[in-house]
Each structure stands twice: as structure tokens, then as C-alpha cells.
Amino acid sequence: MGLYNKLFIASIVLTVIAVIVLIFALFIFQVLIKAEAKSSAVLAADNADLWGDIPGKSKVNIFRNQYFYNLKNFDQVFGNKGAAQVEEKGPYRHLELQKMINLNFTNNSEVVNYNFFKFFLPANNSVNDFTDMITTLNLVI
Secondary structure, three states: OOHHHHHHHHHHHHHHHHHHHHHHHHHHHHHHHHHHHHHHHOOOHHHHHHHOEEOHHHOOOEEEEEEEEEEOOHHHHHOOOOOOOEEEEEEEEEEEEEEEEEEEEOOOOOEEEEEEEEEEOOHHHOOOOOOOOOOOOOOOO
């Protein structure tokens, strides 16, 4: 056998070995990611810093946009004399911070907690002025 034949066979063998190692590495990588995701998704005391506070360790901020609708013809609507005419107000954008307090873990992996919410109004992100007067119904759900 010539030198070129040996090099050709060696390159084929090395290519096959590289493909097998790559497939095996991808399989192991996928298994490790699934295992890490599964352990992080379980609500437990040892990973409470990931889910117990928002933004917390994950540094994910939650911004909410609220829209309000002003009923312009109240007397006509409630007197059955016309259709409602509404004016959209918003969006009022605010940053929500959430903290879970008094965390208790039961034997069947349930979490009992109380949520404490804080809302901050970053004035530079809202369309409307925060001096707008808004009256809403406080519905018990």
C-alpha cells in the first residue's frame, strides 16, 4: 500500500471517529441540559433564589402596560338611550417587583407562600401623564 492510500484510510477513520464523538457529545449535552432544567424548574428551598423574588437572581424585570377606558356618555348608557362611547387612556407602564414571603414547603412538594408586590412607575416609559385622575371599580374576584 502506498503512502496516499494509508493517509486516505486514516482520514476516513478519523472522520468516522469525529462524527461518533460529536453525536455522543450532542447527546450528553442534551441530557445535561434537560437534567439542569428539570432541577431548576422544581420549586424547592435550595433554588428559591431563582423563583422566590422577581427579578431576583435571574435579573428578569417585568414591565406591565395598563390601559383604562373612559366611558364618555355614562347617562345615555345606563339610561338605555345609546351605545357606549369610550376613550382609551394609556398605556401606563410600570415595573413590577414580586417577593414571596413566608415560604413553607409541604411534604408533597407544594409551596405555601404570600406574595408581596411593589409597583414602580418609570415616568420616561409611559405615554400618559401620571397626574391623570382615574376612577375604577374594585371588584372582588
